Amino acid sequence: MDVLLIGSGGREHALAWKIAQSPMLNRLYAAPGNPGIAECAEIVPLDVADHEAIVRFCRDKAVGLVVVGPEAPLVAGLADRLEEAGILVFGPSAAAARLEGSKAFTKDLCSRHDIPTARYKRFTDAAAAKTYLDETGYPTVIKADGLAAGKGVTIATNRAEAMAAVDGCFEGDFGGPGAEIVIEEFLEGEEASLFCLCDGNRAIVFGTAQDHKRAFDRDRGPNTGGMGAYSPALVMTERLVERAMKEIVEPTLKGMAEIGAPFRGILYAGLMLTETGPKLIEYNVRFGDPEAQVLMMRLDGDPLEAFLAAARGDVSAIAPTWSRDRALTVVMAAEGYPGAYSKGTEITKLPADDATTRIFHAGTSRDGDRLVATGGRVLNVTARGATVREAAARAYAAVEQVGWDDGFFRTDIGHRAIMVEGA
Structure with missing residues (x-):
């Protein structure tokens, strides 16, 4: 099967790397891609906002499945246009993508279906x-x-x-x-991420993770898109996963089906683990970034088989298998991120990937022979280990080998899990 992957970040590099290992794959295309993705896919010059151009490309190349990495094309209706053209797509319709595209929509859905979440009010x-x-x-x-x-x-x-x-x-x-804005009650507890593979009617657990949103050590500074993550989330016990599925994910799928917007793809539930149980903070309608990086490092099965099952509307035969290893990623970001930051600074050295450590490109491009930073989050230094401590040690050892003078990173990714392991 030929596959087209949409996206250009670290999430998409991780997905490309893992999809490229599938025995079902014939050829992997990516648009717009990045230098890391180019190592495992053929980059094609498509404007991802031009849905007709994507449809034409898929028809010309007989693409069997389109995997949409980022949320914006989904909210804009790319999956709808592909389905109209008879092309299988892994990702929800625009109507279903409202779960991420509108926080107010999601809060109202929670209210109607008694899904535990923070109290809220909407304002325009x-x-x-x-x-x-x-x-x-x-x-x-x-x-x-x-x-x-x-x-x-x-x-x-x-x-x-x-x-x-x-x-x-x-x-x-x-x-x-x-x-429009939503003002919510502040919830006390620990955050965790639950990923579910959905076919419109049913959902199966597709891993857990915890990320670090604040820019600086000890969870200080402004919120970012994520400065690091690890998987699995040790706080997500089997009982908590069961509760989250029963009380949050399953009612959501039922509610979306009832309004004619069945959800197919990856549903990412950001949870707060409170004294009274898990509560929904927000939904994302795609893999997290940088959570996808640690999930793909741990996934032992074939992602293409899982994505294809969701696209076809039946995940009942999918049973994901995971490495017993922990995985951890450290985001290297441009100085100034998440505010204004410089672009075009040179990355002079990257350590070689090995069996336990990989560098995923999140915001890079080529300027002739030079590798340069073009995004706020630039590199995801990712490693596996028997423990979170071991995975962190390997990741930070690789960070020290990166030649880039214009970036910064947190030095405490995984600190809570490391303390739990040591208890």
Whole structure:
């Protein structure tokens, strides 16, 4: 089978690397790709926003499956157009992608189906939102309604932070005119990520992970798209996974089917593990980034078989198998990220991949013979080990071998899990 992978980040590099190992694969194409993806796929010059061009390419090349990595093309309806053309696609329709594309939509769905989540209110007016905030306590959570590349969430600990967050959302940081925000109760607990392979009616667990959203050590600084992750999430016991599936994921699939928007693809539930049980923080409608990197490092089975089953609408025969190893990834980001950062700085050296350690390209390109940084998150240094501590040691040893003077990284990825292991 020939496969087209859509995307250009670290998530897509990890997916390409793993798909390339499938015995079902004939040829793997990628658009727009990156230098890392180019090592395991044929890069094709497609504009991923041009759905007709993608359909033409798939027809010309007899592509059997399209795997969509990022959320934006899904929210924009790429899966719908491919299905109309009779092309199998791994990823939800635009209607189903509202689970990520609109936080307000998801909160309302939770309310209708008694899915445990934080209390919330929706606002389309800054003044009304500020009045409401003056009536509540802190900390509180302020979210831009639409897509914001993982950065449209503010945990405000005081009035000044809250007012600035509201102004930022309504003045154009994450929306502008017509914008909407959701103000939520702040939940106490530990966060974890649960991934589910869905066919529209049923869901099977497809791994767990924990990521680190804050930019700096000890969970300080602004929220980012993710500065590192590890898998599995040790706090996600079998009992907690069962509860999350029964109380959160399964009612969500039922609710989406009832409104004529069955969900097919990967459903990524961001959870808060509270004293009363797991509660939904948010949904993503694709693999996490950088969580995909650690999941692919641990997956022993064939991802293409799983993705194809979901695209065809029947995952009942899929039983993912996982390495007993832990996997951990450290994000190397450009100085200034998640704010303004320089582009085009040179990466002069990368350590060689081996059986336990790999470098996934997240924001790189070629400038002649030079490898340069073009994104905020640039490299994902990923390793496996018998323990999280061992995986972290291998990853950080590889980080030290990277020749790039213009980046930064957290030095404490996996610290909570390491403490649990040592207890």
